[in-house]
Amino acid sequence: MDIAVIVQILDSTLRLSTPLLFACLAGLISERAGIFDIGLEGKMLIAAFTAAAIAFVSGNVWIGVAAAIFASVALSLVHGLASITFRGNQLISGVAINFLAAGITVVIAQNWFRQGGRTPSLSGDARMPRLTLPFADALRDVPVIGPLYSGILSGHALLVYVAFLCVPLTWYMLFRTRFGLRLRAVGENPAAVDTSGVSVTTLRYAAVVICGVLCGLAGAYLSTGLSAGFVKDMTAGRGFIALAAMIFAKWRPWPALWAVLLFGLLEAVANRFQNIEILGLTLPVQAMQALPYILTVVILAGFVGKAIPPRAGGQAYVKEH
Amino acid sequence: MSAPTKLPHWADVVLVPLASVALAFLCSAVLIWAIGEDPWAAVKLMVDGAFGSSYGWGYTLYYATNFIFTGLAVAVAFQARLFNIGGEGQAAMAGLGVALVCLYIPWPHWSLALIGASLGAALFGAAWALIPAYLQAKRGSHIVITTIMFNFIAASVLGYFLVNVLRPQGSMDPASARFPAEIRLPRLHEMLEPFGIPFSTSTPVNIALFLAIGMCFAVWFMLWRTRLGYQIRTFGESEPAAQYAGISPVKITIFTMLISGGLAGLMAVNSVMGEQQRLVMNAVEGAGFIGIAVALMGRNHPFGVFLAAILFGFLYQGGAELALWTGIPRELIVVIQALVILFTGALDNMVRMPLTRLFALRRAR
Numbered sequence: 001m002d003i004a005v006i007v008q009i010l011d012s013t014l015r016l017s018t019p020l021l022f023a024c025l026a027g028l029i030s031e032r033a034g035i036f037d038i039g040l041e042g043k044m045l046i047a048a049f050t051a052a053a054i055a056f057v058s059g060n061v062w063i064g065v066a067a068a069i070f071a072s073v074a075l076s077l078v079h080g081l082a083s084i085t086f087r088g089n090q091l092i093s094g095v096a097i098n099f100l101a102a103g104i105t106v107v108i109a110q111n112w113f114r115q116g117g118r119t120p121s122l123s124g125d126a127r128m129p130r131l132t133l134p135f136a137d138a139l140r141d142v143p144v145i146g147p148l149y150s151g152i153l154s155g156h157a158l159l160v161y162v163a164f165l166c167v168p169l170t171w172y173m174l175f176r177t178r179f180g181l182r183l184r185a186v187g188e189n190p191a192a193v194d195t196s197g198v199s200v201t202t203l204r205y206a207a208v209v210i211c212g213v214l215c216g217l218a219g220a221y222l223s224t225g226l227s228a229g230f231v232k233d234m235t236a237g238r239g240f241i242a243l244a245a246m247i248f249a250k251w252r253p254w255p256a257l258w259a260v261l262l263f264g265l266l267e268a269v270a271n272r273f274q275n276i277e278i279l280g281l282t283l284p285v286q287a288m289q290a291l292p293y294i295l296t297v298v299i300l301a302g303f304v305g306k307a308i309p310p311r312a313g314g315q316a317y318v319k320e321h
Numbered sequence: 322m323s324a325p326t327k328l329p330h331w332a333d334v335v336l337v338p339l340a341s342v343a344l345a346f347l348c349s350a351v352l353i354w355a356i357g358e359d360p361w362a363a364v365k366l367m368v369d370g371a372f373g374s375s376y377g378w379g380y381t382l383y384y385a386t387n388f389i390f391t392g393l394a395v396a397v398a399f400q401a402r403l404f405n406i407g408g409e410g411q412a413a414m415a416g417l418g419v420a421l422v423c424l425y426i427p428w429p430h431w432s433l434a435l436i437g438a439s440l441g442a443a444l445f446g447a448a449w450a451l452i453p454a455y456l457q458a459k460r461g462s463h464i465v466i467t468t469i470m471f472n473f474i475a476a477s478v479l480g481y482f483l484v485n486v487l488r489p490q491g492s493m494d495p496a497s498a499r500f501p502a503e504i505r506l507p508r509l510h511e512m513l514e515p516f517g518i519p520f521s522t523s524t525p526v527n528i529a530l531f532l533a534i535g536m537c538f539a540v541w542f543m544l545w546r547t548r549l550g551y552q553i554r555t556f557g558e559s560e561p562a563a564q565y566a567g568i569s570p571v572k573i574t575i576f577t578m579l580i581s582g583g584l585a586g587l588m589a590v591n592s593v594m595g596e597q598q599r600l601v602m603n604a605v606e607g608a609g610f611i612g613i614a615v616a617l618m619g620r621n622h623p624f625g626v627f628l629a630a631i632l633f634g635f636l637y638q639g640g641a642e643l644a645l646w647t648g649i650p651r652e653l654i655v656v657i658q659a660l661v662i663l664f665t666g667a668l669d670n671m672v673r674m675p676l677t678r679l680f681a682l683r684r685a686r
Contacts, residue, residue, distance in 0.1 A: 082667035091404055093667030095613060096659045100564070103655030111356040117650060137376045191360065232652075240469055247466065269641050283484065290477035293470040297452075300462035302468075309463070 001117040007151040014152065014160060015226055016086070017264030017273075019044065019165045019235075022218035023242035024249070024256050025170050026211040032174060032251060033207030034187035034312040038094035039079055042101035047072040049217025052119040052230035055126040061224050062124070065159075069151070069216030075101065076212030077205075084204050086262055091206065106232050118269045121229040128157035129223035136176025159217055166214070171253040183207055187310035190317040197253045218242075244296035251310065263292045273274030273296040322377070328677055338625075338665055339617055341672050342632075345660035352656060358649055370642025372633040378508065379524020384608075385634030386526065388593045389533040392619060393540050393624040394446075394585035400544060400623045401555040401577040407453060407468025407587035409609030410475030411446040415586030416593045417482055418445030420600035423489070423500040434504035438594050439532065439587060446586015447579040449475060454578030458571040464578075466506025471608075483602060497600040504594045529591035533630075536584065537623040542624075543580070553577050585609060607655075614658050617665040633658070 023040045030037040046183070047068035055064030075097050082093035083286045106117035113119055136154035140146050174180040182203055185193045222238070223230045241263050249255035270288035277283070350360035367553055391408045398405035405411075420439035428434035480495065487497035499545055503638035506527045510520035529557070544550035556563040557571045564570060599615045618632070619625025640654035664672060 009438070027637075038465070063462075073373055078663070082663065086668055088667035089404075090618070090667075091406075091663060092613070094608070095406065096663035096667055099655050099659030099662065101660055103652045103657075106650055106652035107352065107356065109657060110652075112647060117652070132407075240473065243466070244470065284481050284482075286477040288482040289480075290474045290599040293477075295472045297456070297462075297467055297470050297474075298549045300467060301456050302462065307516060 014296035017217040026214035030211040030321035042098035043215035044219040051220035052223040068220035073217030080208040110192035341664035367639025373636040376521035382637040383526040384637040388630035390588035392615030395616035396621040398581040410472035411585040415442040415446040415589035443583035447583040450582025458574040525596035527595035
């Protein structure tokens, strides 16, 4: 393997990690507030479709992004309605949202564009522009810094940098603000939050909406940044990989970043090589694809450190009378 | 809001699911109307396509057979308050079991092959449910997350086997060789022929339908007439109560999931052995997930599962006809399925509350 290949793989790792990172942080915030969300996949999917469709029609990618956030938040609110207001089963609601998105995107796409459930491919201003970081061109030929800065870090869409910025922001929000403290409290012991006169319902809805916004960005990047248009089921399990990363990181923002980068790297490597030879053993591509899920099961099983979810996660809060 | 008034039993069993399904259909009708098609014409087309001919019936029953198996799988787990979302992966692995049994054992007759394939399917399905069950029972990892992960792992394992092991030499298609013709399962038209009943010869509905119906009875008997079933239901009602009564949570969790995985696995007998007669990628086609909707609608009772499976069989076959004759793609069924899960599962209280109030009002008079 030469340097150019490694640079390429790391470069695509950053791009592939971006939707995972948004979705992972989305799930993290929701679950920290006690709302299980296995509907990340569905929200990303509807956002991906909305972003591509609106970007194509309007010719402006940012209008598409805004619409994607809107669509994703709408599904979030359905989840909130089911799991907060009507105290339904949050897991079942998540399953329903995934299918709702999988079905409705194709039905509408087919009806709208008549291209077999996809949007026309995007070009020009309908796609997310790639940014060149300052001095990237000047530094290109400098050893070490050149490939690292110009080759890997520079040349991504704005949302890639936003995603990575979201990691410290989420950390700050959760652990350094009053809102974050309450959000975490509502996921651990909602009765205590209620007793102190803060609305559990409002806090949980807030978490669910933030989750929707982040999933919206994840989906929008997927269809307008990573690829140029929407195709049926284009999230392809990314929502569940994000969920896996969240568990892998034990519901903490910084470890989430490393988990997402690891899973992104696995995807980048699997995309590039069919089979990998390690010490004379051939590792089939399927093993690379399954690795994030296997790692998550191992972590969940508690063989390598225990992953303990927020204590009140998945339970509706019933106010005492 | 949380008034202690309860619904009469019949309303709980019949009215609430019907109201939920009606809501789901209403929303779907609005969607059809919104994309500029005629909902009423769509319904007529679907009913005609699914029930208007023996060809339609054949496909409806074929799909229903799959959904009975996966629906029973989810329902049994729900009885123990376990959410087995891994029916998809369990059925996929069972497909591998069926393929191995059918390809590598020289069966003299289809009836013996059916028994062998059923055992292989149930065994592989149960085995794929065992690890999540063990992890839930012993290590406390959430079964929903582990079964989801196992769905993806199953897809990878299956992909590996199809590409590297089962694919015949020289074939580009990631699929196994065709099973021997001697072990082809009898189709429904062949079984009806001796009775002089004509039935479409081109539909895949086969003897597995009767296996599915038999499983409905078996599951009912197991749940309501055996000690294990009693323990499963007690465990589902209240884990502390079950433990107090000397029921081991570890044992019940593992047994329930083994049964659930085995039932999901049996679906492969119908699809892999009964229809495709070879193992292909994605042979399950989402039936494992439809089991969730079927179990929720059927209120986790085998008879309810049977009826709900027929309904979804109708939706599948009707949806295929719809996609053929109108501009409404097949994915409409996925939307309906999602809405059924949403209304019967997650928004149950939304449907239940007004009905409860209505009954309370009537009683007050």
